[in-house]
Amino acid sequence: MPFKDLSLDPRLLRSVQHLGFVKPTEIQLEAIPAVMVGRDLIVSSKTGSGKTLAYLLPMMQRLLKSRPLTKQDARALILAPTRELAKQVYAQLRLFVSNTPITSALIVGGENFNDQDKILKRKPDVIVATPGRFVDHLEHKSVFINGLEMLILDEADRMLDLGFLEQLTLINKAADHRLRQTLMFSATLDHAQVNQLALGLLKNPFRVAIGAGYEQHQDIKQRYYYADHLPHKEALLKHFLTTENIDQMIIFTATRSDTERLAEFCQQLGITAVGLSGKLNQAGRNSVMQAFISAKYKVLVTTDLAARGLDLLSVSHVVNFDLPKYAEEYVHRIGRTGRAGAKGQAISLVGPKDIVSLQQIEAFLRLETEYSQVPGLVGKFDGKEKPKAEIKKVIKKRPAKAKPSQKPTEEKKVAKAAPAFFQPSDDGLTPPKRKKK
Structure with a gap:
């Protein structure tokens, strides 16, 4: 089936043709019609399956063919776990919005917060963001999503692995209304937290599983x-x-x-x-x-x-x-x-x-690994555990004589360092907030 049979807007079809795509991939063929009829979607697919187009095309179709719920709020929010992925999604999105009235913005960590604040005040229709930085703008009231029409989570499993559950929960609550459509993409549906998150975010979702994560890539x-x-x-x-x-x-x-x-x-x-x-x-x-x-x-x-x-x-x-x-x-x-x-x-x-x-x-x-060798560079290690090192005998010393008691001194309090679950330079978080004057 060619893309033209999916009843897409002519402007989107021209963009697809310009990009050189002729036929939709398996995931696109399954996902696009389901999203276009308003279903929530949860997708498991292997890398390189074409999932970005699987949500960009039906999202753009909805924004072009329906009226916004409000004039002030963002209409669609695409969340990605890292800046690099967010930038790539945004680059593809720009190819589709270029010949339409739809506006877009990229909001990620590591860039000037005030500049992003100005961009958000222009009220873009579509926002591509990392969760940490977006929540900071949400709390700063730079952006509102009460009228959000589509929430898309790209690589939800990775976002959870990076510790973004709290941010995703806050975003969900800020746009929690019955007209919102939610799409979730994950490398695997065996991730316990992904399933738990899906129950809280999606309503009777249509499930698509294309190419299980364990399937071998033929190329x-x-x-x-x-x-x-x-x-x-x-x-x-x-x-x-x-x-x-x-x-x-x-x-x-x-x-x-x-x-x-x-x-x-x-x-x-x-x-x-x-x-x-x-x-x-x-x-x-x-x-x-x-x-x-x-x-x-x-x-x-x-x-x-x-x-x-x-x-x-x-x-x-x-x-x-x-x-x-x-x-x-x-x-x-x-x-x-x-x-x-x-x-x-x-x-x-x-x-x-x-x-x-x-x-x-x-x-x-689900396979047994086969090993290769380079002549002249074959080592001794063969995958088996090393034998435990011999435990050295420890000579017990006689306990030292107790010193005469001294006056109790006040113990110094040592501040515990905050746990570093992950480095902020990788996660899209903003700089510390300024104190109120």
């Missing part, structure tokens, strides 16, 4: 290599960088410091490389991603910042230098290659510290 060849330690991983990485036919490569690491270190490691091999981490400000992150997209760099070294949502068609290789904490994140990482029918290579380096993550990935993908 991505997955390879696993055992590594004894950090130098062994670096030696394997050097081998792949110098022998593989690479267009562009993304290397995923566990820590921010490794992004810079491995970027320098690649540069020493004469390969153009750049590191991306949450400690960069928004302008710096934008600059790095734009430079990589424009092929200024051959290698991008990053944490899970670039694991989701980014459509990078020239990435031929993904390397998991460290395996991710969550199995679902592994699927999103390797999904940065093998896009739009292209073939991709996903290489994972498995060291002793990666075993628990590996077991979770195997359970999630």
Whole structure:
């Protein structure tokens, strides 16, 4: 079925044609008609399935064909877990609003709060935002969503993993009325919090499950290599960088410091490389991603910042230098290659510290991992747990004689540090609020 058979507005069809899309994907074919008749929707789909268009097209159709509930409030709100994904969604949205009277705005953390306040005062119809920064504007009364017509959660599982449940609950309460339509997209519906959130947000939702998260991507060849330690991983990485036919490569690491270190490691091999981490400000992150997209760099070294949502068609290789904490994140990482029918290579380096993550990935993908070897770089580690180190005998010392009691002194109170659940530079939160005068 072509897009023209979905009864879309001619302006949307022209945009679709301009983008080069001819037939809807499976998820688009299932989701678009359901949304267009007003159903709430909960979708589970694998990466690269075309979910962004699956909600943008019916959302635009509703905004173009129906009157707004109020003249003051935003009509649609699209929430994304990270700034990078929000920016990509906004870029696609702009292609559809360009030849229509619909206005839009991007509201994410890391950018000037007062400038965003001015943008919101223009009362945009559609807002793409990260949850933390949007709630700050909501509490600041920069924006109102009492008349919100559509609430769309892109990658709800990731938002919950980042600790945004409280913000999502506040947004839901601020726009809680019977005419609101809610769409929720998640990599998996096995996420307990996702199901709980869906019960609170959606009304009798239409469920769509296209390509379970554990299904193998046919265009991505997955390879696993055992590594004894950090130098062994670096030696394997050097081998792949110098022998593989690479267009562009993304290397995923566990820590921010490794992004810079491995970027320098690649540069020493004469390969153009750049590191991306949450400690960069928004302008710096934008600059790095734009430079990589424009092929200024051959290698991008990053944490899970670039694991989701980014459509990078020239990435031929993904390397998991460290395996991710969550199995679902592994699927999103390797999904940065093998896009739009292209073939991709996903290489994972498995060291002793990666075993628990590996077991979770195997359970999630429902397969038994097969390992490859590089001649001359075969280590001793074979995936089995290391034998426990011998416990050294501890010679018990005689207890020291008690000193004569002294006058009690007042104990110093030590302030407990606030728990850092996640770094604010990654989550879209605003700077601290100013004190009232």
